[in-house]
Amino acid sequence: MAGSALRRLMAEYKQLTLNPPEGIIAGPINEENFFEWEALITGPEGTCFEGGVFPAKLIFPPDYPLSPPKMQFTCEMFHPNIYADGRVCISILHAPGDDPMGYESSAERWSPVQSVEKILLSVVSMLAEPNDESGANVDAAKMWRENRDEFNKIAERIVRRTLGIPT
Amino acid sequence: MPSRNISELYELKRYPQNTLGLFTFIVYLPFGIILLLLRLILGIQVFVFGFLLPDVPAIQRILCKLLCATLGIKMCVENLDKKENVSVYVSNYVSPFDHLVIRSVSGSVTPGKDMFNSLLTTSLGLRNFGSSLANFSIFKKNIQSTITENVVPIHFQPEFKQTNGKTVLKFKTWPFEICNRVQPICVEIARPFLDIKVSTFDSAYWTDTLAYLFSPCTNYKIRFLPVVERMNLSETEFAEKVREEIAHALKVELSEHSASDLMEWEKRIMEDVVRREMEARQRPNTTAGLNSNPTIHRMACQVKEVLPMVPYNTICMDLMKTRNVDQTITNILEGNVTYVPESPSHTTPSAQSSSNVIISPSTSKDQRFKGDSLSTAAPSFGKSAQDRTLSFQERKKQLIETARQRYIEKHGLNIVGSS
Numbered sequence: 001m002a003g004s005a006l007r008r009l010m011a012e013y014k015q016l017t018l019n020p021p022e023g024i025i026a027g028p029i030n031e032e033n034f035f036e037w038e039a040l041i042t043g044p045e046g047t048c049f050e051g052g053v054f055p056a057k058l059i060f061p062p063d064y065p066l067s068p069p070k071m072q073f074t075c076e077m078f079h080p081n082i083y084a085d086g087r088v089c090i091s092i093l094h095a096p097g098d099d100p101m102g103y104e105s106s107a108e109r110w111s112p113v114q115s116v117e118k119i120l121l122s123v124v125s126m127l128a129e130p131n132d133e134s135g136a137n138v139d140a141a142k143m144w145r146e147n148r149d150e151f152n153k154i155a156e157r158i159v160r161r162t163l164g165i166p167t
Numbered sequence: 168m169p170s171r172n173i174s175e176l177y178e179l180k181r182y183p184q185n186t187l188g189l190f191t192f193i194v195y196l197p198f199g200i201i202l203l204l205l206r207l208i209l210g211i212q213v214f215v216f217g218f219l220l221p222d223v224p225a226i227q228r229i230l231c232k233l234l235c236a237t238l239g240i241k242m243c244v245e246n247l248d249k250k251e252n253v254s255v256y257v258s259n260y261v262s263p264f265d266h267l268v269i270r271s272v273s274g275s276v277t278p279g280k281d282m283f284n285s286l287l288t289t290s291l292g293l294r295n296f297g298s299s300l301a302n303f304s305i306f307k308k309n310i311q312s313t314i315t316e317n318v319v320p321i322h323f324q325p326e327f328k329q330t331n332g333k334t335v336l337k338f339k340t341w342p343f344e345i346c347n348r349v350q351p352i353c354v355e356i357a358r359p360f361l362d363i364k365v366s367t368f369d370s371a372y373w374t375d376t377l378a379y380l381f382s383p384c385t386n387y388k389i390r391f392l393p394v395v396e397r398m399n400l401s402e403t404e405f406a407e408k409v410r411e412e413i414a415h416a417l418k419v420e421l422s423e424h425s426a427s428d429l430m431e432w433e434k435r436i437m438e439d440v441v442r443r444e445m446e447a448r449q450r451p452n453t454t455a456g457l458n459s460n461p462t463i464h465r466m467a468c469q470v471k472e473v474l475p476m477v478p479y480n481t482i483c484m485d486l487m488k489t490r491n492v493d494q495t496i497t498n499i500l501e502g503n504v505t506y507v508p509e510s511p512s513h514t515t516p517s518a519q520s521s522s523n524v525i526i527s528p529s530t531s532k533d534q535r536f537k538g539d540s541l542s543t544a545a546p547s548f549g550k551s552a553q554d555r556t557l558s559f560q561e562r563k564k565q566l567i568e569t570a571r572q573r574y575i576e577k578h579g580l581n582i583v584g585s586s
Contacts, residue, residue, distance in 0.1 A: 004469065004472045004473065007469070007472075007473045007492075007493075007496070008472065008473040008474075011473050011474065011496050011500060013555075014497075014500055014548045015500055017544070017545045017548050017555070017558070017559070018500075018501075018544060018545060018547075018548055019544060020542070020543045020544055022540065022541045022542055022543075023541040023543070023566070023570075024543065025543040025559070025562055025563055025566055027555070027556075027559040028556075030556070031552035031555065031556060032552075038563075040543075040563055040566055040567070042541055042566070042570055051570055051573060051574040051577070052570070053566060053567050053570045053571075061172060061174070061175075063174050063179070065472075065475075066174065066436070067172050067174050095432075095435075096435065112439075112472075112475050113475050113476055159574070160574075162567075163567065163570060163571045163574055164567075164571065165571065165574065165575070165580065
């Protein structure tokens with residue numbers, strides 16, 4: 001079980017090392033534990049998160065790829081689909097059947113043909129287009145709907161913080 | 168998410184997977200087989216008795232003990248003095264023979280199917296109250312009248328689904344509608360010396376039974392907990408209170424899942440397996456020769472687990488050359504093998520298109536060395552863990568630095584360089 005999880009993770013690591021999508025990098029923090037990864041995601045252009053490089057951590061279950069990994073941003077984040085503690089709430093991180101946020105069944109779910117790369121790309125599009133119906137962070141969802149300027153300001157501050165630029 | 172994944176509530180492999188466990192298992196194997204045969208002979212005799220002897224309480228008790236002995240069940244009741252004569256006992260559900268064990272310590276019966284004849288059914292601790300599926304109201308009424316008339320105590324396992332004991336599932340509440348006073352019982356199960364799991368994800372009743380016969384012994388630890396009264400709680404609150412008591416005594420967490428969640432999960436996994444088998448059968452005949460080679464087939468399955476979108480034939484072809492799982496994975500990832508990615512029928516179109524992207528060899532080799540691009544590709548994948556980690560750290564730093572420079576340029580900030 002763990003053997004095939006390891007092999008698959010190694011294959012994905014290799015794939016992501018040689019052919020990563022632009023602005024994304026991911027790999028195990030320490031190869032002694034291949035089930036804990038770190039990822040950096042660049043905020044998509046033309047959005048309020050443009051230019052930021054957001055660190056996150058991915059925790060894989062021993063039966064990966066049958067079950068999805070868990071993902072959590074390790075920097076400060078303010079986004080409708082990210083909990084205050086950084087946990088990411090998107091459909092691809094949930095297997096069909098468990099439906100904590102009441103997603104529609106049509107949304108893309110975890111299955112073994114998905115991959116770390118797909119998750120990270122989904123997170124990039126989530127940064128670009130928040131889904132304000134699933135409110136992991138209710139305050140952020142409300143601000144996104146009602147006070148976009150203020151939201152953009154907060155996002156800008158977070159972007160600067162991730163780059164180590166004084167705000 | 169706070170609670171355990173559903174998959175953690177199952178054992179996936181029955182036999183020990185580590186080297187020491189495996190070694191013990193192999194050493195034990197001949198003894199196990201002899202034990203299994205002896206117990207089978209004993210079991211057959213018990214069954215013959217079960218059909219010949221009259222159905223009276225004394226015989227039921229003897230047969231119950233004999234059945235435990237046959238299955239190698241050793242019971243250890245921690246606090247028999249705490250046992251009270253209530254009409255309903257409630258326990259967690261960790262093995263297919265919980266009812267037999269509870270029967271022998273408390274004399275109760277568990278609602279269930281008929282086994283062979285009435286004497287054997289009762290000795291196993293079961294009683295047929297009618298079919299819960301066909302007519303639930305009659306089933307419930309039968310149980311209710313047994314409780315009110317106090318003929319025999321009833322034992323419920325309101326989880327209604329066996330787990331590996333790492334959690335207590337959500338209770339079904341109907342048993343709590345028909346009783347006011349229950350004594351919770353904790354059941355813990357262990358197999359000393361040899362860690363053979365009681366049940367696995369896809370095991371059947373008879374394979375579980377064989378595992379009982381084969382194992383040196385199966386220890387049940389039973390603990391009676393203080394009686395819980397309904398008072399004026401609703402049945403949901405009453406059920407939850409009992410569940411908390413049991414989980415607390417077992418020192419495990421309360422699960423958010425219920426039996427039906429587990430059933431759905433199983434169904435999904437089984438569908439997956441069936442789909443794979445169907446795909447395997449639909450493969451053209453040209454691979455008949457490949458399929459007949461079990462080694463290649465086994466290795467191909469391993470590769471397929473890692474790279475589900477590569478066609479089976481392609482994997483076999485490459486394995487014929489390499490005879491090595493890792494080498495074939497490398498060949499596929501490096502683009503030395505050409506293939507048309509296959510996508511399972513149930514994925515959405517967007518997933519299909521991107522699964523091509525994931526696995527197709529890179530076309531962006533020349534982008535790699537552009538300093539100002541945000542590409543994080545490495546020129547090669549290091550051979551040692553140390554090389555890879557170094558390169559990973561290096562590229563992370565590079566990405567942040569490039570992003571920072573870009574940001575500064577774009578916003579015309581007056582900050583020079585970086586730390």
